[in-house]
Amino acid sequence: MGEQNEIAIQMKEISKIFDKTVANDNISLDIRRGEILALLGENGSGKTTLVNMLSGIYYPDHGEIFVNGKKATIRSPRDAFDLGIGMVHQHFKLIDVFTAAENIILGLPGGITIDRKALYAQIRDIAAKYGFDLTPEKKIYNMSVSEKQTVEIVKVLYRGADILILDEPTAVLTPQETNKLFAVLRRMKEDNKAVVIITHKLNEVLEVSDRVHILRKGRYVGTVDTKQTSTQELTEKMVGRSVSLAIERPIVQNRKLIIDASHLTCVNGEGLTTLDGVDVQLYGGEILGVAGIAGSGQKELCEALAGLQPLKAGSILFHDEDAQGKPQVENIAGQPPIEMIKRGISMSFVPEDRLGMGLVASMNMTDNVMLRSYYRNKGPFVDRNTPRKLAENLIDRLDIVTPGVNAPVRLLSGGNVQKVLLGREISSQPQVLIAAYPVRGLDINSSYTIYSLLNEEKKKGVAVLYVGEDLDVLLEISDRIMVLCGGKVSGVVDAATATKEQIGLMMMHVGGMEDAVKEASAND
Amino acid sequence: MDNLVNLLYAAVLAGTPLLFGTLGEILTEKSGNLNLGVEGMMFMGAIAGLAGVYFAEMWLGELTGIICLLIALLAAFVCGAFGALIYGFLTITLRANQNVTGLTLTIFGIGFANFFGEIIASASPTKFMAISTGAKATFANNPLFPGLVELAADNRWIYWINKLFFSYNLLVYIAIVVALLLAWFLNKTRAGLNLRAVGEDPAAADAAGIAVNRYKYLATVIGGGICGIGGMYISMVTAYGVWVHNCVGGRGWIAVALVIFATWSPSRAIFGALVFGGLSILRMYIPLGIPIEIYDLLPYLATIFVLILTSVRQSKEHNIPKHCGFNYFREER
Numbered sequence: 019m020g021e022q023n024e025i026a027i028q029m030k031e032i033s034k035i036f037d038k039t040v041a042n043d044n045i046s047l048d049i050r051r052g053e054i055l056a057l058l059g060e061n062g063s064g065k066t067t068l069v070n071m072l073s074g075i076y077y078p079d080h081g082e083i084f085v086n087g088k089k090a091t092i093r094s095p096r097d098a099f100d101l102g103i104g105m106v107h108q109h110f111k112l113i114d115v116f117t118a119a120e121n122i123i124l125g126l127p128g129g130i131t132i133d134r135k136a137l138y139a140q141i142r143d144i145a146a147k148y149g150f151d152l153t154p155e156k157k158i159y160n161m162s163v164s165e166k167q168t169v170e171i172v173k174v175l176y177r178g179a180d181i182l183i184l185d186e187p188t189a190v191l192t193p194q195e196t197n198k199l200f201a202v203l204r205r206m207k208e209d210n211k212a213v214v215i216i217t218h219k220l221n222e223v224l225e226v227s228d229r230v231h232i233l234r235k236g237r238y239v240g241t242v243d244t245k246q247t248s249t250q251e252l253t254e255k256m257v258g259r260s261v262s263l264a265i266e267r268p269i270v271q272n273r274k275l276i277i278d279a280s281h282l283t284c285v286n287g288e289g290l291t292t293l294d295g296v297d298v299q300l301y302g303g304e305i306l307g308v309a310g311i312a313g314s315g316q317k318e319l320c321e322a323l324a325g326l327q328p329l330k331a332g333s334i335l336f337h338d339e340d341a342q343g344k345p346q347v348e349n350i351a352g353q354p355p356i357e358m359i360k361r362g363i364s365m366s367f368v369p370e371d372r373l374g375m376g377l378v379a380s381m382n383m384t385d386n387v388m389l390r391s392y393y394r395n396k397g398p399f400v401d402r403n404t405p406r407k408l409a410e411n412l413i414d415r416l417d418i419v420t421p422g423v424n425a426p427v428r429l430l431s432g433g434n435v436q437k438v439l440l441g442r443e444i445s446s447q448p449q450v451l452i453a454a455y456p457v458r459g460l461d462i463n464s465s466y467t468i469y470s471l472l473n474e475e476k477k478k479g480v481a482v483l484y485v486g487e488d489l490d491v492l493l494e495i496s497d498r499i500m501v502l503c504g505g506k507v508s509g510v511v512d513a514a515t516a517t518k519e520q521i522g523l524m525m526m527h528v529g530g531m532e533d534a535v536k537e538a539s540a541n542d
Numbered sequence: 543m544d545n546l547v548n549l550l551y552a553a554v555l556a557g558t559p560l561l562f563g564t565l566g567e568i569l570t571e572k573s574g575n576l577n578l579g580v581e582g583m584m585f586m587g588a589i590a591g592l593a594g595v596y597f598a599e600m601w602l603g604e605l606t607g608i609i610c611l612l613i614a615l616l617a618a619f620v621c622g623a624f625g626a627l628i629y630g631f632l633t634i635t636l637r638a639n640q641n642v643t644g645l646t647l648t649i650f651g652i653g654f655a656n657f658f659g660e661i662i663a664s665a666s667p668t669k670f671m672a673i674s675t676g677a678k679a680t681f682a683n684n685p686l687f688p689g690l691v692e693l694a695a696d697n698r699w700i701y702w703i704n705k706l707f708f709s710y711n712l713l714v715y716i717a718i719v720v721a722l723l724l725a726w727f728l729n730k731t732r733a734g735l736n737l738r739a740v741g742e743d744p745a746a747a748d749a750a751g752i753a754v755n756r757y758k759y760l761a762t763v764i765g766g767g768i769c770g771i772g773g774m775y776i777s778m779v780t781a782y783g784v785w786v787h788n789c790v791g792g793r794g795w796i797a798v799a800l801v802i803f804a805t806w807s808p809s810r811a812i813f814g815a816l817v818f819g820g821l822s823i824l825r826m827y828i829p830l831g832i833p834i835e836i837y838d839l840l841p842y843l844a845t846i847f848v849l850i851l852t853s854v855r856q857s858k859e860h861n862i863p864k865h866c867g868f869n870y871f872r873e874e875r
Contacts, residue, residue: 075749075872096751111746115859116839123732124739125750131730159858173750 021049025087026181026212027072027103032081034067041067044081045238047231048180054203054213056223056244058256059233060461062431065216066108068233069183073105074098074339085181096125102467104179106170108186108216112158119154122173144175148202163312164195171202182213187285188222190312193489195521200226218462220249221490234258257462265469265494267513268477270303275337276449276481277323279351282332284318284505293318294505296332300450300481305472307496307513308485311525314486315505317370320452323483324367325355338449359393366443370454370485372432376439379428383409383420386427413443416467433464440471451475454485469495489518503528546586547702547818549748549827554706554714555683557712557728559584559780561717562772562803563797564811565724566592570626570765571801573758574741575633577866580769581794582651583625587770588777588790589655593662595673595783606640607680610673611712614774620771623763625651630762635757635867648700648794655773659785671785673778685709713775720768724808737761752869772797796822798834799845805852805860817844 027049027173034042042064049055059065070076072083074095083090085101092098098105112121119137138154145152150168158166169186174182184203187194203213203226217223223230224244230241232255239255254260265364277300284293293315300306308316321327323334334351350358358365369375375387388405395401409423416437420430436456453472457465472495476482485494492499496513501524508524563580570577573686575582594617595610605613629647632638658755663671685691686708728734739747740757748754773790781789804811818841825837852860 073749094751096747099751107749111743113742113746114864116739120735125736125747125752128732130732132732132735219636244569
């Protein structure tokens with residue numbers, strides 16, 4: 019790589035400001051043909067904003083963009099297509115009720131009516147050329163996440179793009195699907211297209227890219243050749259100081275069974291079985307990781323345990339001690355949260371939807387903290403002092419950046435919102451802590467704070483259920499990992515010995531474990 | 543049998559203004575704009591169509607039928623479209639709340655039409671705002687093929703077929719042509735596909751290079767024009783070319799309900815308009831001795847029934863465009 023690669027795009031002194039936040043500050047960088055470029059940066063470092071100015075979603079407040087050496091003005095997505103720039107957004111921009119083919123030709127000029135037969139043939143040609151698996155007649159709402167991504171990429175190629183930008187393309191894929199995507203990207207690179215991937219996953223940067231541009235807090239930090247760099251160097255450039263990337267996994271002796279749930283079965287409003295005979299045991303002093311493709315029953319499992327999801331079948335046995343220290347067992351299946359509280363069972367749930375289900379976005383921190391305790395007040399008035407002190411305490415202890423306890427929580431950044439939520443849940447001293455995607459959208463620092471909070475709880479003897487999407491993190495932090503697939507338990511593995519590939523296979527189909535073993539023995 | 547034919551015949555006549563209103567609103571909602579001003583735009587079309595022919599006759603003298611029809615269509619379309627343009631400017635450009643703007647347009651339209659109706663009537667020598675007998679004939683229910691009427695004298699079947707299919711005023715046939723055209727446009731053409739995309743997910747449509755605001759404006763304004771023609775039908779056909787105070791009288795609201803009943807499909811709207819038209823005149827053909835108000839409830843009961851049915855089926859397709867009722871701003875974060 020290097021000299022022979024011609025420059026496709028050059029951005030000069032680009033700035034973009036939203037209200038008072040400077041999203042991009044005087045950034046200059048280049049994108050070349052025949053290479054895969056990684057745009058690396060933490061959440062909120064301005065990567066997406068920057069490429070959105072190439073795809074015509076935003077217009078820069080300052081600076082110039084040159085495409086193929088000529089100065090370009092990109093005022094709309096249409097201008098971007100005309101310049102051969104195609105973007106695959108992180109949140110897919112697809113119309114659910116349309117077919118793949120309809121989404122692909124959306125907005126293109128042509129005859130008054132659509133010649134579907136010719137269109138399907140063209141799409142199959144592109145799919146064959148790059149090795150995609152795609153059914154043009156299939157509706158988007160019937161597709162898996164990876165199929166949707168394929169539609170997005172084909173859509174961009176169909177428009178004749180030769181500069182491809184992919185925003186966090188692997189965030190929702192299994193390791194196997196990721197490899198398939200990388201193979202496609204390499205084929206495009208050989209085709210002399212310019213490929214840009216935006217990511218914050220270092221191992222993927224090292225695996226697929228040729229060069230890395232690094233952004234930090236809206237500024238351009240530097241460019242490195244992938245061959246001559248390491249995870250450690252990239253992290254330091256990305257975060258701005260050296261960070262220990264290891265997540266500790268303290269071992270707690272004498273773990274106690276707290277929750278023994280069996281045959282949990284849930285059916286949703288459409289009559290589909292979302293949770294199918296799931297058995298799960300939670301031990302105090304242990305983190306049970308839950309892996310699976312999005313929508314495999316993670317949400318239903320968490321909500322079933324927390325008493326928020328009606329069960330069709332199954333039991334949840336809660337093991338506890340009474341006042342005399344004698345062990346007692348109670349079936350809490352189908353009990354609403356308020357009933358559990360009355361029985362003295364203390365369970366905490368950090369839901370996936372933080373500002374919808376976890377906190378009330380327009381209320382301040384004191385009031386949000388109070389939601390967890392107000393019903394213990396006697397008389398018609400609520401006690402505001404205790405929760406306010408607790409809120410102030412949380413701000414100190416967890417370094418929450420906020421204008422104060424009276425500011426509505428929606429004004430806080432994602433990481434701080436999560437700290438408020440997790441802090442509130444932990445301060446109720448739970449026996450069980452259920453956390454669904456607690457680090458989604460957080461920067462490295464906040465993520466590591468959350469990991470150590472979870473570990474602290476574990477050391478106190480709390481049973482922790484951790485639903486995650488980053489398999490590397492799951493493998494490091496969990497004691498055991500349960501893999502869900504289509505609402506069923508695909509298997510439970512020891513996190514210390516399992517590999518990412520094994521888990522990936524188990525995520526894709528139940529019994530993937532046996533295949534993984536077979537594959538491993540075939541390789542030997 | 544005669545009773546049934548008469549009921550159906552009357553249902554078609556009563557259903558046609560509803561069909562125009564529904565088609566206009568379907569087109570509007572497909573672009574993601576929930577315009578609750580249908581009633582207002584129909585009122586504006588009603589007065590504009592009538593006034594157009596009234597003044598044309600006053601200034602130009604006697605006009606031929608086809609000219610009368612064209613003037614009425616054009617005036618009603620332009621005035622309804624003007625109402626929709628106000629709505630579009632407020633919601634698309636200024637991003638005002640769609641529900642509030644739509645309700646305001648209804649209030650505005652009712653006031654606008656009644657105000658001009660009364661003023662023109664009181665200024666006329668007869669104290670009525672009425673068009674000439676010749677112009678009225680243009681909007682009357684004349685047989686399409688006079689030859690068929692002669693044959694029908696001998697044969698009951700021919701009589702029924704002739705009455706059911708070939709003996710309405712021209713606007714009825716125009717309504718059906720508009721419905722079929724709209725169905726073809728939405729389902730078969732590129733522009734129709736783009737428009738549906740705008741209503742479902744404007745951000746996705748925008749990223750695909752579709753000029754979202756242009757589609758929203760065009761669909762809303764043309765939709766408003768079609769609603770206006772529905773209003774003109776009421777003043778010209780239902781009220782026989784005379785201005786009647788409050789003549790639209792809630793039909794715009796039934797059209798809004800009918801959009802849901804038709805599950806946003808123009809071809810199903812033809813059937814829906816027939817059903818709702820039939821329900822609205824049922825009391826005159828099947829007297830049951832119950833209060834009139836209970837008959838008036840029937841269209842709404844049917845709508846509730848369809849709402850329950852679609853919500854139980856949870857169909858992704860036959861449903862309201864996903865982004866309908868919300869405004870779109872590209873740089874929103």
